[in-house]
Amino acid sequence: MSGTSPALQPPADALTPVRHPDAPAPGEPLGSHYAECFGCGDGRPHGLRLQARAGEGVSVTAEFTVRPAHQGAPGLAHGGVLATALDETLGSLNWLLRTIAVTGRLETDFQRPVPVGTTLHLEAEVTAVSGRKIYSTATGRIGGPDGPVAVRADALFVEVKVEHFVEHGREEEIRAAMDDPDQVRRVRAFEVNP
Numbered sequence: 253m254s255g256t257s258p259a260l261q262p263p264a265d266a267l268t269p270v271r272h273p274d275a276p277a278p279g280e281p282l283g284s285h286y287a288e289c290f291g292c293g294d295g296r297p298h299g300l301r302l303q304a305r306a307g308e309g310v311s312v313t314a315e316f317t318v319r320p321a322h323q324g325a326p327g328l329a330h331g332g333v334l335a336t337a338l339d340e341t342l343g344s345l346n347w348l349l350r351t352i353a354v355t356g357r358l359e360t361d362f363q364r365p366v367p368v369g370t371t372l373h374l375e376a377e378v379t380a381v382s383g384r385k386i387y388s389t390a391t392g393r394i395g396g397p398d399g400p401v402a403v404r405a406d407a408l409f410v411e412v413k414v415e416h417f418v419e420h421g422r423e424e425e426i427r428a429a430m431d432d433p434d435q436v437r438r439v440r441a442f443e444v445n446p
């Protein structure tokens with residue numbers, strides 16, 4: 253069964269998303285936005301280490317290989333981990349818009365089981381923008397980029413100011429990210445428009 257709730261239907265006057273002029277070229281890897289990110293960082297031993305690259309328009313592709321630490325049932329990926337892979341891929345679209353945004357709603361369909369050792373081939377795109385609301389959709393395929401869809405999601409990201417992280421994040425991590433001498437890493441940690 254699949255379907256999208258009314259909260260994820262863009263309003264009739266929603267705008268077509270616009271790729272930021274400084275967005276990485278299609279095919280270019282986006283790299284991790286934050287080393288400690290469970291979705292894409294190298295600093296988390298059991299993290300997903302998802303690798304995303306820019307696509308055409310406001311779209312990305314990404315891969316994530318399911319490891320034993322990601323199991324739910326024996327030999328199968330945990331559904332929450334798969335939702336994380338979708339969320340991370342969708343979140344990386346922010347870098348093409350150069351908008352700071354967080355997931356407000358994520359609706360996921362799990363259509364096929366995903367065994368350990370499988371590489372999930374993900375694609376995501378922004379479909380519409382309305383004020384602070386960013387509507388997007390993603391699929392995860394197995395067996396190759398053109399293989400059958402195993403998981404899919406529709407999402408609503410909501411634009412926030414950098415204060416969202418500063419006010420709500422634990423101080424020690426915020427401080428460490430803010431004090432990073434590497435300007436690019438500092439900017440990417442919060443996906444802030446430089």
Ligand SMILES: CCCCCCCC(=O)SCCNC(=O)CCNC(=O)[C@H](O)C(C)(C)COP(=O)(O)OP(=O)(O)OC[C@H]1O[C@@H](n2cnc3c(N)ncnc32)[C@H](O)[C@@H]1OP(=O)(O)O
Binds near residue numbers: 260356357384385443
């Ligand atoms: C740096 C990038 C990292 C990327 C990592 C991957 C992405 C993530 O996992 S982010 C982490 C998970 N997400 C979060 O922690 C977000 C927690 N939630 C919040 O902080 C708030 O609820 C937040 C910011 C989403 C919205 O709050 P607020 O800023 O007060 O906005 P609010 O006025 O309530 O809503 C704005 C609009 O969005 C809509 N909206 C907000 N939440 C939802 C929702 N869950 N479903 C549908 N619509 C929603 C509202 O209806 C409103 O619409 P309209 O403008 O038409 O009235």
